Amino acid sequence: MEQPIIQISHLGKEFQTTEGKVRALGDINLEICQGEIFGIIGLSGAGKSTLVRCINFLEVPTEGEVLFEGRSLGKMSPQELRSTRQSMGMIFQQFNLLAQRSVLRNVCFPLELVKTPKAESRARAMELLKTVGLEDKAAAYPAQLSGGQKQRVAIARALATNPKVILCDEATSALDPNTTKSILGLLKEINRNLGVTVIVITHEMAVIEAICDRVAIIDQSHIAEVGKVSEIFSEPKSKIGRQLILGDAARQVKFGNSRQIRIIFDGRESTEPVISNMVLACKTAVNIMYAQTRDVGGIAMGQMIVQLPDDEAEANRALHYLETVKIPYEEVSEHDI
Amino acid sequence: MTFDAATIQMLKTGIWETFYMVFLSSLFAYVIGLPLGIVLVTTDNDGIHPMPVLQKVLGTVINLLRSVPFLILLFIVLPLSKMVIGTRIGSPAMVIPLTIAAGPYVARVVESSLREIDGGVIEAAKSMGASDWQIIWKVLLPECRPSLLVGGALAVTTILSYSAMAGFVGGGGVGAIAINYGYYRYEAGLMWVSVVLLVVMVQIIQEAGMRMSRKGDKRIR
Numbered sequence: 147m148e149q150p151i152i153q154i155s156h157l158g159k160e161f162q163t164t165e166g167k168v169r170a171l172g173d174i175n176l177e178i179c180q181g182e183i184f185g186i187i188g189l190s191g192a193g194k195s196t197l198v199r200c201i202n203f204l205e206v207p208t209e210g211e212v213l214f215e216g217r218s219l220g221k222m223s224p225q226e227l228r229s230t231r232q233s234m235g236m237i238f239q240q241f242n243l244l245a246q247r248s249v250l251r252n253v254c255f256p257l258e259l260v261k262t263p264k265a266e267s268r269a270r271a272m273e274l275l276k277t278v279g280l281e282d283k284a285a286a287y288p289a290q291l292s293g294g295q296k297q298r299v300a301i302a303r304a305l306a307t308n309p310k311v312i313l314c315d316e317a318t319s320a321l322d323p324n325t326t327k328s329i330l331g332l333l334k335e336i337n338r339n340l341g342v343t344v345i346v347i348t349h350e351m352a353v354i355e356a357i358c359d360r361v362a363i364i365d366q367s368h369i370a371e372v373g374k375v376s377e378i379f380s381e382p383k384s385k386i387g388r389q390l391i392l393g394d395a396a397r398q399v400k401f402g403n404s405r406q407i408r409i410i411f412d413g414r415e416s417t418e419p420v421i422s423n424m425v426l427a428c429k430t431a432v433n434i435m436y437a438q439t440r441d442v443g444g445i446a447m448g449q450m451i452v453q454l455p456d457d458e459a460e461a462n463r464a465l466h467y468l469e470t471v472k473i474p475y476e477e478v479s480e481h482d483i
Numbered sequence: 484m485t486f487d488a489a490t491i492q493m494l495k496t497g498i499w500e501t502f503y504m505v506f507l508s509s510l511f512a513y514v515i516g517l518p519l520g521i522v523l524v525t526t527d528n529d530g531i532h533p534m535p536v537l538q539k540v541l542g543t544v545i546n547l548l549r550s551v552p553f554l555i556l557l558f559i560v561l562p563l564s565k566m567v568i569g570t571r572i573g574s575p576a577m578v579i580p581l582t583i584a585a586g587p588y589v590a591r592v593v594e595s596s597l598r599e600i601d602g603g604v605i606e607a608a609k610s611m612g613a614s615d616w617q618i619i620w621k622v623l624l625p626e627c628r629p630s631l632l633v634g635g636a637l638a639v640t641t642i643l644s645y646s647a648m649a650g651f652v653g654g655g656g657v658g659a660i661a662i663n664y665g666y667y668r669y670e671a672g673l674m675w676v677s678v679v680l681l682v683v684m685v686q687i688i689q690e691a692g693m694r695m696s697r698k699g700d701k702r703i704r
């Protein structure tokens with residue numbers, strides 16, 4: 147593993163409300179590496195926004211630590227904290243542009259905060275607008291832009307101070323699928339060309355799949371699992387992981403009395419006709435309950451839930467076949483899904 | 484009623500007195516009220532610099548001042564005018580009670596304008612490392628400019644109507660003419676002329692405020 151740029155250890159956050167304490171995060175441990183695109187996924191209310199806001203201390207954690215390049219944010223003076231925030235850009239679901247400033251002056255804003263000379267910050271802003279493909283909109287105002295364009299301006303603004311990290315809280319959730327795709331493409335490009343570490347918060351699996359290297363699944367204030375996207379997609383270990391990846395479809399599968407197995411494809415096997423080979427070799431039938439394969443980072447990934455024949459001997463023959471051709475599988479029961 | 488040269492001269496003087504009473508009182512009321520309004524918003528629990536105790540105390544003092552009827556406030560404050568300006572009658576003496584009455588009002592008007600801002604924008608500024616001062620000067624005030632201007636028109640017209648009451652206690656201006664001639668001498672004609680003048684002034688202030696607000700608002704396509 148490369149050098150972690152952000153280390154989160156034993157982080158917890160409790161909110162004090164009139165109805166008592168609300169726990170939003172508990173014992174979160176994560177390391178985010180220099181230069182990666184790290185995804186955080188979870189259902190609504192899982193604590194994603196709270197977690198990302200703890201990373202730049204917009205929300206002060208009630209337990210644990212956040213280290214940025216080895217330095218604890220909690221131990222910084224207000225001034226140090228502000229300058230650390232300048233190394234961490236942030237983009238939001240609602241864009242949060244300044245409505246009374248032109249596009250160009252929006253991008254200049256973070257530079258103004260650090261008292262960059264006007265001419266210099268204008269030149270830098272124009273350059274960034276070119277990067278995001280909006281140099282012709284420099285004089286426009288946010289109200290005159292589409293959602294996707296607003297998010298591009300927000301990205302340019304987040305990049306103005308040459309940050310090492312960009313935090314994205316549901317950055318594409320207010321956009322249509324095509325615009326989402328282009329914004330994700332832009333983030334990936336920025337990650338590749340500028341080496342900026344990107345942290346993406348989302349509730350959509352498709353976003354993780356499209357750009358992330360690693361992902362953490364967060365469920366009810368805790369991290370359920372962390373790992374490479376390709377690994378988690380092919381073999382989610384947590385219940386919530388299976389739920390997010392298999393989707394609701396898996397819940398609707400009706401199970402009979404006979405045994406079910408989950409066959410896992412990890413790229414190599416999915417190019418072979420595994421099921422039909424098995425059926426031919428074992429001279430038996432299987433019932434495909436659920437199947438999903440997809441392309442993750444250039445490797446085909448997927449899984450399939452198959453109901454084995456009622457006949458014990460035939461079922462064992464099928465399992466034996468999978469073992470001999472080294473295809474991973476596991477037996478599943480209804481409550482596992 | 485006769486509109487001889489003397490009457491017209493009197494009206495002209497009245498307009499000028501009203502103008503400078505309202506202008507100076509508005510200016511001083513904003514000098515006091517604008518910072519207070521900013522403090523009310525920023526020190527609130529969900530503000531950028533929570534100081535709940537200060538916020539509560541300030542809010543209470545403002546409410547107290549706002550609940551004193553202006554006419555009563557005039558009688559209480561005029562001795563202060565005598566100390567500061569040396570007289571308790573005439574238009575300059577009225578500037579002090581007007582400022583004291585309007586300052587807290589302006590604070591509330593400013594407060595309500597500043598509360599209109601979208602919290603996400605402040606959040607974004609914070610995430611870029613903005614200090615509290617920078618958020619006030621570069622985000623809060625410029626983003627709320629249109630609303631502050633509308634509030635400004637509201638505040639100035641209120642000060643104008645207060646200034647008319649000053650006529651009862653020896654203040655000058657158009658309001659004093661209306662009161663002196665209409666109320667005390669039953670010269671209804673001159674009273675109505677004064678009232679129309681006040682209405683026109685309110686219209687002009689209101690319209691100017693709205694226009695400036697709309698013209699500078701970049702949210703409109």
Ligand SMILES: Nc1ncnc2c1ncn2[C@@H]1O[C@H](COP(=O)(O)OP(=O)(O)OP(=O)(O)O)[C@@H](O)[C@H]1O
Pocket residue numbers: 161162163168169170188189190191192193194195196197349
């Ligand atoms: N300021 C707050 N005060 C009290 N409770 C809060 C506050 N902010 C968040 N919470 C609570 O913390 C929990 C996590 O909220 P959070 O916004 O982090 O969820 P999320 O995963 O981002 O959800 P979504 O996908 O809907 O945005 C929720 O139960 C929420 O009610």
Ligand SMILES: [Mg+2]
Pocket residue numbers: 194195196316
């Ligand atoms: Mg959220």
